[in-house]
Amino acid sequence: MKHKIIIIILMLFLVTGCWDYNELNKLAIVTGMAIDKEDDQLKVSILISNSKKNESINNEEADTVIYTGKGDSLPEALKEISLTSPKKLYLGHLSVIIVSDVLAKEGLSNISDYLLREPETIKSFYMILSKDTKAHDILSILSPLEDFPSQTIYKNITTSSDSTGLSLAVPYTDFIIDMLATGKNSILPSIVANKNISDDDKDIKSSSLKISNIGVFKNDKLVGYLSNKASRGVSILKKSVNQMSLEVSCNGGKVVTNIKSLNSKLKIKKDKKNIDINVTGTAYLKNASCNLDLNDTNNINKLERKIEDSLKMMILNSISETKKLKSDVLGYGELMYKYNYEYFNKVKNSWDDKIYPTINSNVNVNIKLISNGSIDKTIKEVISEK
Amino acid sequence: MKNKFELFEINSIIYFIMRASFIGIIINNIVDIAKNDSYLCPILGTIIGIIIVILYVKIANIDKDKNINENILAIFGNNVGKFIIILLSLFMMSLGVILTYNIINFIISEYLYLTPNYAIMAVLIVPIIYLLKGGIKVIGRVSIILFFTTFILYILSIFGLFGQMDFDKLLPFMANGINPIIKGTLIYTAYTVLPIFLITIIPKGSIKNYGDYDKKVIKYYLLLSMIQVISEIILITVLGPDLATLYKYPSYHMLSKITIGGFIKRIESLLAIQWIICIYFMLVFINYYIIDSLKHVFNVKSSKYLNYVIPIIMLIIGNSIFKNNASSLTFEIDFYPYLLFVFLLIIPLIIYLFSLKKKTR
Numbered sequence: 001m002k003h004k005i006i007i008i009i010l011m012l013f014l015v016t017g018c019w020d021y022n023e024l025n026k027l028a029i030v031t032g033m034a035i036d037k038e039d040d041q042l043k044v045s046i047l048i049s050n051s052k053k054n055e056s057i058n059n060e061e062a063d064t065v066i067y068t069g070k071g072d073s074l075p076e077a078l079k080e081i082s083l084t085s086p087k088k089l090y091l092g093h094l095s096v097i098i099v100s101d102v103l104a105k106e107g108l109s110n111i112s113d114y115l116l117r118e119p120e121t122i123k124s125f126y127m128i129l130s131k132d133t134k135a136h137d138i139l140s141i142l143s144p145l146e147d148f149p150s151q152t153i154y155k156n157i158t159t160s161s162d163s164t165g166l167s168l169a170v171p172y173t174d175f176i177i178d179m180l181a182t183g184k185n186s187i188l189p190s191i192v193a194n195k196n197i198s199d200d201d202k203d204i205k206s207s208s209l210k211i212s213n214i215g216v217f218k219n220d221k222l223v224g225y226l227s228n229k230a231s232r233g234v235s236i237l238k239k240s241v242n243q244m245s246l247e248v249s250c251n252g253g254k255v256v257t258n259i260k261s262l263n264s265k266l267k268i269k270k271d272k273k274n275i276d277i278n279v280t281g282t283a284y285l286k287n288a289s290c291n292l293d294l295n296d297t298n299n300i301n302k303l304e305r306k307i308e309d310s311l312k313m314m315i316l317n318s319i320s321e322t323k324k325l326k327s328d329v330l331g332y333g334e335l336m337y338k339y340n341y342e343y344f345n346k347v348k349n350s351w352d353d354k355i356y357p358t359i360n361s362n363v364n365v366n367i368k369l370i371s372n373g374s375i376d377k378t379i380k381e382v383i384s385e386k
Numbered sequence: 387m388k389n390k391f392e393l394f395e396i397n398s399i400i401y402f403i404m405r406a407s408f409i410g411i412i413i414n415n416i417v418d419i420a421k422n423d424s425y426l427c428p429i430l431g432t433i434i435g436i437i438i439v440i441l442y443v444k445i446a447n448i449d450k451d452k453n454i455n456e457n458i459l460a461i462f463g464n465n466v467g468k469f470i471i472i473l474l475s476l477f478m479m480s481l482g483v484i485l486t487y488n489i490i491n492f493i494i495s496e497y498l499y500l501t502p503n504y505a506i507m508a509v510l511i512v513p514i515i516y517l518l519k520g521g522i523k524v525i526g527r528v529s530i531i532l533f534f535t536t537f538i539l540y541i542l543s544i545f546g547l548f549g550q551m552d553f554d555k556l557l558p559f560m561a562n563g564i565n566p567i568i569k570g571t572l573i574y575t576a577y578t579v580l581p582i583f584l585i586t587i588i589p590k591g592s593i594k595n596y597g598d599y600d601k602k603v604i605k606y607y608l609l610l611s612m613i614q615v616i617s618e619i620i621l622i623t624v625l626g627p628d629l630a631t632l633y634k635y636p637s638y639h640m641l642s643k644i645t646i647g648g649f650i651k652r653i654e655s656l657l658a659i660q661w662i663i664c665i666y667f668m669l670v671f672i673n674y675y676i677i678d679s680l681k682h683v684f685n686v687k688s689s690k691y692l693n694y695v696i697p698i699i700m701l702i703i704g705n706s707i708f709k710n711n712a713s714s715l716t717f718e719i720d721f722y723p724y725l726l727f728v729f730l731l732i733i734p735l736i737i738y739l740f741s742l743k744k745k746t747r
Binding site: 007011019020116119120122123124173176177180181182337338339341345 | 495496497498499500501502505508512554557558561625626628629632639642643652
């Protein structure tokens with residue numbers, strides 16, 4: 001009995017868990033990070049939720065605070081920030097990292113290593129490029145609907161990816177997987193401020209954020225941006241679009257459709273020079289501002305062909321733009337490696353520059369228009385019948 | 387010793403033995419070696435392993451009322467027998483040391499970055515001593531409880547990752563040739579199949595309905611091997627061979643991708659407990675094996691002090707044996723598998739052959 005009591009008392013001192021304990025009010029919870037390049041150094045800004053705000057009676061106090069530090073590497077810059085922050089930086093709730101495109105053009109492998117290696121960082125945050133704007137400024141812009149800028153950006157990316165296809169949400173690990181994959185390059189969405197921001201604080205308050213086109217990488221370096229149309233095409237081929245709005249012309253007017261259940265399949269042909277791309281989906285009519293009998297199956301078929309052509313153009317556009325950038329983000333090389341690795345191993349060094357631009361893409365789109373919404377006729381049709 | 391053990395308890399112990407090294411040491415190293423073909427290593431390892439498991443079953447059948455140490459003494463006599471027992475128990479100690487190093491390293495690198503190693507050792511050592519003091523009967527019963535606990539966690543992990551599997555990541559098939567697959571298979575066999583030798587410490591005769599022992603051990607071995615194959619396939623199809631190679635503990639990071647029902651997320655720490663439990667139980671069983679061996683070598687009847695001393699020595703050596711991860715990796719992958727084959731295949735084979743020779747006399 002004595003032994004047991006001694007062991008229990010000893011355990012009380014040994015297994016207190018005091019070494020790794022963290023008091024919530026002693027942590028600076030980082031929800032967003034912005035990384036810029038300045039004077040050959042990394043300028044890192046972190047967004048911290050202000051835990052004092054709830055205790056304070058002063059409503060003017062901000063919900064978030066931004067700390068900035070500089071260093072030759074990401075951990076060094078964070079160390080500098082920790083000298084100014086009275087609380088311990090905690091990266092476990094990081095939801096978004098904004099990287100300036102200037103830095104991205106020089107390569108992201110330096111910052112990627114730390115984010116993957118540090119066990120405290122969550123690996124499922126989104127990474128996004130700040131296009132033509134400093135990443136720090138993007139992190140400073142507040143949305144009237146959200147208290148946290150990082151949450152605004154996070155929701156912007158997911159909403160844009162889900163509903164428009166203009167951009168796609170790329171979790172950090174997916175970005176790394178694509179970067180490391182054989183025969184494939186990675187992409188990242190970008191964000192812009194709708195107003196040029198000067199040092200004046202007023203500019204920041206009156207600015208808002210907008211998700212922009214997709215940035216294309218070659219290895220770890222940003223090589224360019226896709227156009228709007230091409231960005232949507234890439235999103236379709238990456239199967240990251242839940243629904244997207246598409247406008248096609250009809251009898252002098254326009255028809256707006258919502259496309260859902262988009263699925264794409266890439267298949268490499270045996271001749272190693274052609275790739276078959278099959279895209280399927282369903283369309284729902286949203287608005288028809290033309291004189292068209294929607295009860296006529298021929299008209300519906302015609303509309304379906306127009307939607308298919310429009311999507312086909314979008315996809316071909318994205319392929320041609322990535323070919324111009326000489327970066328195989330669609331994974332043609334990966335397909336070739338998987339199904340014909342002997343050939344790929346021979347050409348892998350010149351794949352992006354020489355082989356990928358010569359591959360033909362046979363795009364086949366099959367869309368079914370399955371719903372006209374609550375009305376069967378168009379208003380213009382009824383007016384013309386009078 | 388009569389009727390102390392259920393057959394299912396033996397099978398639970400096999401589960402822990404096979405899983406302990408696999409989740410933390412083997413799963414990532416065979417990806418590193420065989421890349422996207424690494425799922426072939428557990429498949430081929432299982433086939434090779436059938437012969438090894440049959441050998442262990444045969445050893446258990448030499449004299450069903452004796453455990454491996456008693457059988458060794460009966461076959462080789464006192465001097466040579468004790469020498470072999472010491473050799474095997476020293477080797478088991480080394481296996482325990484490697485597992486201890488890995489589990490402490492996993493805990494400090496993924497969970498408790500600032501906690502000193504001795505505190506983690508203290509947490510591990512108390513339940514190990516507790517089970518050892520309870521004896522084989524308690525070890526058997528706890529094995530069933532822990533088996534169901536870890537198995538439920540395993541099923542949850544598979545359920546949460548199923549939607550994220552991309553079978554295209556398994557391609558291309560054998561792009562790097564057969565050599566990496568063979569190397570991966572041998573390492574898999576060395577770490578997950580050969581330690582099954584530990585079950586010979588329980589005399590077959592002490593197991594209820596031991597008539598089914600031979601068939602059921604092989605049957606459960608095959609079923610449990612399927613779990614290993616599925617785990618490897620999930621790792622490659624979810625993380626991909628490139629990212630899996632990058633992480634030291636890819637299975638832990640794979641668990642962080644789990645979403646159940648779209649709202650249960652970030653449960654990797656909870657699910658990773660299955661590995662800690664497997665290693666904990668394996669350490670208990672290794673300690674039991676060593677203590678039983680020492681009792682036979684020194685003709686001691688009580689294990690009162692050994693129950694404390696052996697686990698403490700194992701954990702202290704395990705904590706300080708390797709300078710860093712790089713040296714542990716080199717030892718575990720390039721050197722130790724050969725020792726495993728020598729001690730857990732060749733020596734048992736010699737034991738079995740000598741037992742046959744003795745029988746024919």
